[in-house]
Amino acid sequence: MAETQRRLSGITGGVPLDRRRFLRVLGSAGGLAAAGGLASACGGLQESGGSGGADVIRIGYVSPETGPLAPFGEADQFVITAIGEYFAQNPIQVGGTSYPVEIIKRDSQSDSNRAADVAADLIGNAGIHLMLVSSTPDTSNPVSDQCEANGMPCVSTVTPWQPWYFGRGATEGTRFNWTFNFFWGLEDVEAVFADMWDQVPTNKTAGALWPNDPDGLAWGNPQTGFPPAQAQRGYSIVDPGNYPNGTQDFSAQIAQFQAENAEILLGVPIPPDFTTFWRQAAQQGYQPRIATVAKALLFPSSVEALGDLGVNLGTEVWWSPTHPFTSSLTGQNAGALADAYTASTGRQWTQPIGFAHALFEVAAAAFSSVEAIDDREGLAQAISQLRLDTVVGPLDWTAGPVPNVAKTPVVGGQWRTGTDTPYDLVIVSNTQNPNIPTAGTVEPLR
Known part of the structure; x- marks a missing residue:
């Protein structure tokens, strides 16, 4: 329980830098972790459940909490804490079984190399079942690339779709297998x-x-x-x-x-x-x-x-207290969510609140659509077909404008x-x- 709370609050430290870089090399080599090779290479990790087993849904979350992009991550701890409390009372139902949720937060430090490193560590060491990432291509792109290489379902946001899609080497009609984005263009x-x-x-x-x-x-x-x-x-x-x-x-x-x-x-x-x-x-x-x-x-x-x-x-x-949208999870409208942030932190509302919250709306909907928490292919397929009304507006991954992208207003x-x-x-x-x-x-x- 102590480790779960420590991860939930985002304090868990990374492995030493040289090891993270080692994991990153493995990830870029083409899916070694997804194939289970990383388990033998790095000391007995399980393919999907990590060292903690498969009784908990583990969600990785990467965003910039420090560095020049830190304002993008200012609201993340509030959202993660509030969502953690919500899931504690409302476990996600997967295949008829209720699962508690553990959110493992990592700071990209506003650095693309660091973002790739912590993503590789989450995939290889933390036993996550789904990756969430937010805030600018500097963070979203390297994390998404790690997930694509390692067969890890990933949802990103607060990144316009062209830098995320074309910036990762896609051309018209390209369909990524594991990575998805929602934002405007x-x-x-x-x-x-x-x-x-x-x-x-x-x-x-x-x-x-x-x-x-x-x-x-x-x-x-x-x-x-x-x-x-x-x-x-x-x-x-x-x-x-x-x-x-x-x-x-x-x-x-x-x-x-x-x-x-x-x-x-x-x-x-x-x-x-x-x-x-x-x-x-x-x-x-x-x-x-x-x-x-x-x-x-x-x-x-x-x-x-x-x-x-x-x-x-x-x-x-892209989000404000007057946006006419409601959370599919908590039932809060945009104004109520902004008010909760101010009441909790004493700070003025900021735009990323809604999108950080919406990431977990997508996560919950995707897990509810599969039969097992370690069904990576099922999760990716569920996200690719997902239509969901969220606190940032309606999301529809079947509508485009390109594969793997849903647009927001x-x-x-x-x-x-x-x-x-x-x-x-x-x-x-x-x-x-x-x-x-x-x-x-x-x-x-x-």
Whole structure:
């Protein structure tokens, strides 16, 4: 019981780094763990149940709790604790038998190599039956790749489907055997941002901040990313080129945006990098009329770090307390789930709450569709056919847009000075999803 609680709270440590890397090599070699070879290689582990037997459903969960992507994982411990308490009272029924659930949390530390390492350890050492992973391609892609190589069912989220799908080497029609994703796509956020831009008079020139990471490469792709999509809408993109994460001087980008009079700012930087950019932009006299910045501006903490410079900055909104959806597990609607987070933590709601919760909705539905908890093929098949109404909206893996992907809605918001909090995220664009209510209209930065 003590070990179960220790894992549930996410404190369990990993194996030494050299061993994790050893496991990672085994995993990339093509499914050794799934075939049971890892058991003999690493000391008698069972094929599916690990060292703890097959009497407990073990779910691995990987996300960034520390490092520059830490805001994405801020709500994970709340969700895992709440879901753990729910499963303690409501065990999952598999093949007519009730099973307790153990959630084994690992921190990717915002590092792709670390994400792959801890995924290999969960598969090879922890005896998990299903992997869940969240938050940006930097985490979701390496974890998904480990699961695909090792025959481990895996569900990822908070990663746009193009970087997850094409970024892992897929082509049109490719079907992964073990890995699945639910989130929106670039086509959706392109439409949301364009609708926000259309509401502010500009010269239709957007300066782009594209980091040299999977998101930045996908969003800035000249054939399949933002440039061709927004060109069709009459907008042009000023692209200074991809910059490395952790850049400390954005003077070159700012100078180019000023020289080409980019009245719109667009990008998908990590939170610390946008804070650096936006402060330097203010110091150097660059102020666009509207800014729609993905990733960096999703979280209250990121905007609060900007002080007064955060007013009316825009971003995509994929979940909020006013989203009209309800959990298939707990029956909580989005507002109740957000309120529970604030009551438990004392912090303002944040978008990943709903998607972390929805991962466990998918997990429970998948296990309920098979006859044995170690039926990996059955779990993968169940997810591939799953249709489920969740707290982030309806999921349908039979609908596409490509195999292994289910889409979720996205709208647009701006940060406004709050009453009880420093900033509130106000939904201002719902053209793509009118069932999600707005609470204001787009306001220019100047």
